[in-house]
Amino acid sequence: MLCRRNLPIQEKIQQHIISKEDCWITDLSSPKGYPRIGHNQKMRKVSRVMFELHYGEIPEGMYVCHKCDNRACVNPEHLFLGTHQDNMADMVKKNRQAKGSNQGSSKLTEKQVAEIKFLLAEGKLMQKEIAQKFGIRPSYVSAIKCGKKWKHLSHQPINNYSEPKQLNLFD
Ligand SMILES: [Zn+2]
Known part of the structure; x- marks a missing residue:
């Protein structure tokens, strides 16, 4: 019998993905908006795990960012590596474009x-x-x-x- 605990992490994640329409959404608990999964007694950000599974190891100090601006999303095609600065600049840029203070009403x-x-x-x-x-x-x-x-x-x-x-x- 295969014990659920021992499933490879990618299979564990697949079991939690509840929607794959463009963005992949999970039913995992998501502190700060980022879904996390427990594996080998550690909690890890699913976006980071997915990135590693598809593209290899994440260099130290690098961040996994979302092209789609959706923290909940774990679709590897929506993920890219960035520095902390990239991540922040990207966030600020997206905020300015999409929503926020230049909307006029705030x-x-x-x-x-x-x-x-x-x-x-x-x-x-x-x-x-x-x-x-x-x-x-x-x-x-x-x-x-x-x-x-x-x-x-x-x-x-x-x-x-x-x-x-x-x-x-x-x-
Ligand atoms: Zn996405």
Whole structure:
């Protein structure tokens, strides 16, 4: 009998892919939007595993980025290697093109929203205080917090973004 645990990781992943229409979507839990899978007692980002399976090892310090701008996607054809800078520049570029502060309707710049997200994550200021600081309604701050607004931005300020160490433990 084949024990499920011992399945090769690619087969394990295939079992979790629930849609293959253009972007491949999984039913795996996705902290920060990136699906992860447990294998050999480690949790790994599926996008990285898929990249390695199809293109070989990821050089140290390189990131797997999404052409499709969909973090949930694990379609190897949508993945490419980039440096941290590429990843951030790409994200910023896509944000500017697709959504965000040049849409015309928003009061805040992307940089401000990134700052708000950072402050929320930091947890030192109350939502009310953050709202005052930026001259916006507290309900808007909570909308940002819940991801109803500006979902596409990370909570880290773009200029001094650094991936929390903990995240890379098993990568
Ligand atoms: Zn995709």
